[in-house]
Amino acid sequence: MKHHLFILGFVTLAALGILSTLTSLKFKNHELPWKIIALYVGGSFLAQGVSMLFWTFEMNNLTVLHVYSLFQFIAFSAFFWTTTQRRAKRQSILIITVVISILLIINSIWNESLRDFNSLGVFVSNGTIVVYSVLYFFEVLGSDSYTKNHLIVNAGILLFMCESLVVFLFGNYLKEVKFIDQIGLWLTHAITYFLFLILIYWNHVKLARTR
Amino acid sequence: MLNSPEPAENLTIYIALILFAVLALALTIILLFFVSRKKISQKKLEAQALKLKHKSDLIIYNIETQEMERQRIAQDLHDDIGSQLNLISLGLHRLQKVGSKIEQEETDAILLLTEGVIDRVRSLSHELLPPILEKFGLIAALQEVEFNYNKINSIQLNFKTNIDDEDIYVDLSRRLHLYRICQELIQNSLKHGKAKCIRMSLLGQNDTLILSFNDDGVGFDVNKLDSGKGMGLMNIENRVEMLHGTMSIESELHEGSSFQIRLPKLEKDERDH
Numbered sequence: 493m494k495h496h497l498f499i500l501g502f503v504t505l506a507a508l509g510i511l512s513t514l515t516s517l518k519f520k521n522h523e524l525p526w527k528i529i530a531l532y533v534g535g536s537f538l539a540q541g542v543s544m545l546f547w548t549f550e551m552n553n554l555t556v557l558h559v560y561s562l563f564q565f566i567a568f569s570a571f572f573w574t575t576t577q578r579r580a581k582r583q584s585i586l587i588i589t590v591v592i593s594i595l596l597i598i599n600s601i602w603n604e605s606l607r608d609f610n611s612l613g614v615f616v617s618n619g620t621i622v623v624y625s626v627l628y629f630f631e632v633l634g635s636d637s638y639t640k641n642h643l644i645v646n647a648g649i650l651l652f653m654c655e656s657l658v659v660f661l662f663g664n665y666l667k668e669v670k671f672i673d674q675i676g677l678w679l680t681h682a683i684t685y686f687l688f689l690i691l692i693y694w695n696h697v698k699l700a701r702t703r
Numbered sequence: 704m705l706n707s708p709e710p711a712e713n714l715t716i717y718i719a720l721i722l723f724a725v726l727a728l729a730l731t732i733i734l735l736f737f738v739s740r741k742k743i744s745q746k747k748l749e750a751q752a753l754k755l756k757h758k759s760d761l762i763i764y765n766i767e768t769q770e771m772e773r774q775r776i777a778q779d780l781h782d783d784i785g786s787q788l789n790l791i792s793l794g795l796h797r798l799q800k801v802g803s804k805i806e807q808e809e810t811d812a813i814l815l816l817t818e819g820v821i822d823r824v825r826s827l828s829h830e831l832l833p834p835i836l837e838k839f840g841l842i843a844a845l846q847e848v849e850f851n852y853n854k855i856n857s858i859q860l861n862f863k864t865n866i867d868d869e870d871i872y873v874d875l876s877r878r879l880h881l882y883r884i885c886q887e888l889i890q891n892s893l894k895h896g897k898a899k900c901i902r903m904s905l906l907g908q909n910d911t912l913i914l915s916f917n918d919d920g921v922g923f924d925v926n927k928l929d930s931g932k933g934m935g936l937m938n939i940e941n942r943v944e945m946l947h948g949t950m951s952i953e954s955e956l957h958e959g960s961s962f963q964i965r966l967p968k969l970e971k972d973e974r975d976h
Contacts, residue, residue, distance in 0.1 A: 654729040
């Protein structure tokens with residue numbers, strides 16, 4: 493069964509490779525929010541690659557998760573920072589991003605071990621992104637701005653962040669459970685992640701058509 | 704709960720339940736957002752349509768009032784001021800025969816002035832409501848317009864029609880609106896388009912009356928029309944709307960402009976009325 497999960501990891505890597513190639517095409521023509529999403533996909537591809545490398549050599553790859561969750565938090569915060577037109581919200585996002593990023597680093601160094609899931613860190617960072625995502629929907633409802641161009645990817649972010657928040661929050665408990673019993677959860681995680689990648693691609697195509 | 708020594712299956716079931724609950728919540732938020740967004744845009748569209756209708760109603764009311772007022776002024780000019788001026792002219796003619804030479808010369812001058820005023824009043828009254836339109840119909844009125852404009856050497860206006868019986872297509876009020884549309888189009892062509900040659904046709908095709916108008920003026924960018932329409936063009940559009948017709952505009956800079964207005968044929972009861 494672990495062998496199947498390993499293959500799934502490589503399939504994810506391939507999917508991320510294709511998507512990062514697609515989103516990096518005509519990168520200069522993208523609007524700033526989409527440039528951030530393209531960079532996020534590229535970064536995810538890199539993180540997945542390193543993680544798979546660790547896994548191949550049977551090394552603990554949870555250290556990558558610590559770095560990746562920080563990168564993901566900064567990337568999505570930057571995305572929501574660029575999509576909002578409210579000055580107060582921008583300033584709040586900036587302050588929250590700096591504070592939480594520092595807390596995540598402190599947490600990874602002194603609190604949660606780099607060899608374990610950073611449950612608390614993921615809970616805080618993903619939770620914040622979920623709040624941003626919901627606020628984004630509210631903002632779009634009351635405006636006619638260009639932020640409407642990123643609705644699909646925002647739906648994907650909301651779904652994926654909610655899902656990974658739960659899975660990684662209980663990551664350390666799952667380590668104690670037999671692999672066969674946790675496979676369903678990791679499969680759900682993989683499906684949600686693929687759905688998220690599909691939504692990014694869909695939004696990318698939609699943006700390319702309107703350009 | 705998590706620290707209690709529960710069987711592993713139970714723990715994963717709890718996590719799975721939380722996971723699906725959170726996912727369901729996220730999906731509900733997304734669904735609610737898209738439903739609300741659709742409703743909001745529908746409401747916005749409705750409000751916009753209502754605003755447009757209100758504006759259009761106001762303009763139509765304005766046009767109708769304007770026409771009624773024009774008719775009233777034309778009638779007053781013709782029946783009241785015109786007839787009184789004629790009486791003055793008659794009196795002056797009588798005075799001319801009985802007075803001394805100096806008085807006759809003065810009467811001549813006053814008579815000349817009075818006849819000038821009578822002519823001006825008549826032409827004003829005709830401009831406001833051309834009698835030819837009522838007496839001989841739209842085709843005759845447009846032919847008169849063609850004749851009058853062609854008298855000016857620098858402008859060439861060409862009007863053609865294939866309609867024998869215009870009553871199938873236009874009643875009195877429609878005639879007036881169509882006449883005003885033509886007047887407005889000609890005015891726009893000459894004033895803004897600096898046109899030298901205008902071609903106008905009124906053709907009946909089965910159930911449709913087609914008014915085509917082309918000029919060789921400076922033209923304009925049709926795409927910019929939405930951002931700023933002149934009063935003249937808005938007037939034309941509203942008159943077309945009042946006649947339940949449609950209008951298409953084609954124009955390019957330095958390529959002249961062309962308008963096509965299509966109006967439905969009158970229903971039988973409308974004709975009888």
